[in-house]
Amino acid sequence: MADKVPITLTVNGTKHSVHVEPRTLLVQFLREHLSLTGTHVGCDTSQCGACTVHLDGMAVKSCTMFAVQADGSSVTTIEGIGEIGHLHPLQQGFWEMHGLQCGFCTPGMIMSAADLLQHNAKPSEAEIRHALEGNFCRCTGYHNIVRAVQHASGQIQNQAQAADD
Amino acid sequence: MYTAEFDYKKVSSVADALAALKAHPDAKLLAGGHSLIPTMKLRLASPSALIDVSSIPGLKGIRLEGDVIVIGAMTTHRDIEHSSLLKDKCPILPEQAALIGDPMVRNKGTIGGSLAHADPAADYPASMLALGAKMKIESSSGARVVTADDFFVGMFQTAVAEGEMLTEIHIPANTKSSAYEKFAHPASRYAIVGVAVVKHADGTTRAALTGAGASAVRLPKLEAGSISSLVSAADLLSDNFASAEYRAHLVDVMAKKALARV
Amino acid sequence: MAEKMFGKALKRVEDPRFITGTGNYTDDIAVHGMVHAAMVRSPYPHAKIKSIDSSAALALPGVIAILTGKDLVGAGINPIPTGWLLPDLKISAHHAIQPEEVNHVGDIVAAIIAETRAIAEDAVALVDVDYDVLESVSLGSTALAAGAVQVHPEAPGNLAFDWTIGDAAATDAEFAKADKIVKLELRNHRLVPNAIEPRASLAEYKRAGDEYTLHTTSQNPHIHRVMIGAFVMGIPEHKLRIVSPDVGGGFGSKIFQYPEEVIVLFAAKKVNRPVKWTARRSESFVSDAHGRDHETVAEAAVMNDGTLLALRVNTIANLGAYLTTFAPAVPTYLYGTLLNGTYKWKAIHAHVRGVYTNTVGVDAYRGAGRPEATYVVERIVSTVARELGMDPVDIRRKNFIQPSEFPYQTPVALQYDSGNYEPAMDMALEKLGYKALRAKQAEMRKQGKYIGIGVCTYLEACGLAPSALVGSLGAQAGQWESALVRVAATGVVEVLTGSHSHGQGHETAFAQVVADELQVPVEHVVLVHGDTARLPHGWGSYGSRSAPVGLSAITMACRKITDKAKKIAAHLLEASVEDMEHVDGKYQVKGVPERSKSFFEVALMAHLAHNYPADLEPGLEATHFYDPKNFVYPFGTHLAVVEVDADTGRTKLIRYVCVDDCGPIVNPLIVEGQVHGGVAQGMGQALLENTVYDASGQLVSGSYLEYTMPRADDMVQLEIGHTVTPSPHNPLGLKGIGEAGTIASTAAVANAVIDALEPFGVRHMDMPFTSEKVWQVIHASQLAQAADD
Structure with missing residues (x-):
């Protein structure tokens, strides 16, 4: 198995320092490691956009980048932009x-x-x-x-x- | 959804990237990942290692050096789309960048990654040829500069050899006027036909075609003033959405539209 | 007086969880000890499985088990049955994992169970399957031709069924009288449903009690329970719980029972761990049931004054490799019966042959048979108008069934109970500015600009369906719906419905009706659906049945609650039940507001039963099973305007007007939303979406890089109107609206494109009107013109 890689990233304001397999996609990291299941996967060819999150303030397809690429970055998901009572x-x-x-x-x-x-x-x-x-x-x-x-x-x-x- | 396993190495200099390439001959360079990662997810590519070059200082950005515009290979489509320098000196690139993929793709994808991937339906190759751009390619034995005419070798093939990496794109800042006309595939939104026309300050006109054939090519007939039967269908691709005959027709239509704007 | 909720554009109560990312879709669920499944699928359309060597895959660390078709057959797992039997239907076994032969690209040959999804996917590549590749066939008419490749030995000549409806002799007689016969050959091409949520299933098995729970992406969990439990796996219904949580769109594709659902259930017991499978999109393309795929020859017998006499239709329906749940019904009873449209045909005869091919199974996709029928009728009526030199609006007006003629018996079995077609058409024409636009169209043509106006005056039959009727036609299911309305001691109302919402907004619309019926605040009504352990048996959501059938059941249950509540209140007020009225949320003695009991007081007493009628059961809940008396018949007029770029052939929708009559509208936001989405899917079929199998049987359009999904910039803002003609036979007069948009828009857009191409001599072209196809006909016309000049 490929060596796990240490990464540190901030998701919805919370800092996470973890080791991930290089092939873990950012969307899988969000959904499976952080249980942030609001970000969805609708295709495997980078077209549908269901997985869109913000990486350092810019929209990106979280199915088309590895979690390791987000090392040092700040990620915002649907769970992080507003909540009931304070909706975006x-x-x-x-x-x-x-x-x-x-x-x-x-x-x-x-x-x-x-x-x-x-x-x-x-x-x-x-x-x-x-x-x-x-x-x-x-x-x-x-x-x-x-x-x-x-x-x-x-x-x-x-x-x-x-x-x- | 998962790619095959690979080792991941993030590098912070071109020298480190080239050293890593040498150490892992079947490694791939990872820039924005928007050409490579989808291919890996479908397991059409399974490199043993990825060398992340996206944050090498100096490879990102657009600057004017004398009468040459230098674009770092890691510059994103989004940065190109919004660059005021390019809008002023080389407007065809922001025009094209705005037509690439979708906003999320443009936020991550890079010009260097796109050019090195040499997808026959990518947009930039047409403008690179029409602009008379040059590509700076580095290897452990030094740097060399290749003209766009020599860069696009074939389908998914460029002049970048094993152990080399594309680091900069050099564009003469001599655009008088330019236009890019794209007929996009309705599903992928890649170019079925893309025609770039650039009038240069020296009075010459260069035109090029992407999408229609195995790789981007100059349009010598158009450059010589002709506006019909610019290419032969025999040289073009044919698929489920567009036959070679149709593509050949579209080349004329797109060329006419582009010419009307320069 | 409490505000009436019926008809109110209430914001949806289900939305807060979706807009904050806290929805609960099947793939969002993770349970302790969960392992993952990945499928080994056939790369060939037709092949014998000679051998499977899974030793390398099994050796991969993390791989727990590899299942083959022989394992399932050996364990007594039955094939997945179809749910609709036609006379003399030829059925070939649809195994969850193929033991001997694969019949389409994507057919499952083995399943990997592994600790992680990544490992399971790694292992797929390591399974070595030795195939003996056979010839294949993917087009229906090719499969029927003499000497064609035989898909299944059970169906000689690949014919699954041969079905007719209508009176052939009467039709022949009308054809003999006709001034003119107009013939069209039409291909209604295959579509991939493409709900944005890929299918997913999570199976759990409890050894104590020998019980299974399957979370799965289903539009009808009870159908899954009975089909998979009773027929496939032999699990008693009470030991198989199906939960269908939030579901990300269905459009028909999540009605059916799929191999992967059987596989994860089987595997969960075998490895004694919860097993999850989630489709990759590329798997969805080759495993979700597809839609449409008809080849049709239609002939209309007409008089020179535009009178429509008779219609003769001959259709080859490509069913794919296996018959899925409703596959035999879709091109027959949901198609042939709809060929009358809104017109007074004197006779109709339809002949449909269902054909096996080496392609993914074809079943209900939004509209299911009715868009195909509407396409035939509306294309041929517009073609008749063109050939008689009539306006497409005029020919429709001339042949409409008139309001006074209902109930109207069509020549193809259905009896329409209500309808009023002209006002809807007139409203649509007015909204569009039809006459002015026709003038503008003529002007534009002179300048070399080509727009087209397409007319579709559709009718559909939905609200499936009277159970005895569908039973007599071959359905192996009832088509009634259940409701259980349960009032808690605090007055909160729990509504358990057999209908299933996968985007339709039932939690809101159903609550609105309950709030009115029980005169309680809408926020006190809570809807429960999608869990066989909690609900009475129900038949789920498809065929635009949730409002006319599901909501009728709920309404009737509410009325039982009100009847009982009146009895309790009468007892408490020492009044007679006959003197009670239900006003303003209270049960009061008629005309005496001060002698009243609130809903809460009644609900509480129903639970306490301290001061209670001696002859009444405690508690306040009611169940109703509602079996509709007839279908419901929504109708309307859709007008599409397209623009064709003659230089490139690119065709774009530029305006769209629709006036639908779905009866009284519970929530206009939701109804219009259904129309918007339906229209986009029909437009998608007409202009963009195409499913292409190449000569070798490979699905060429197997990803979003090739299969054109409608995007935001392909659509326009719709101009919408409504007329209201209630259904005469259900308690609220409701009709369905879920499929109307798709049923109408495919034909409307197609007619618009053909209209735009009239100057180029185009009489008919098949969908989808992709750029090259359109350019080719323009180009050919221009070449012919040049040769003439």
């Missing part, structure tokens, strides 16, 4: 606009959309659709996902406006 505007948007049905793609969808809104707070419909190119949903036809992102975008701007006032 995107979590709220998906709930308000019925942006999910079976819920399986939802965590990845939210993490991708969060990356979009970080650098484009007011995306157009076309920009939203383009930005979600790497996330598949089989339930919603994307109709309400687009509306959910628009809702969140509006919320974020309102919050920014309120902060300015």
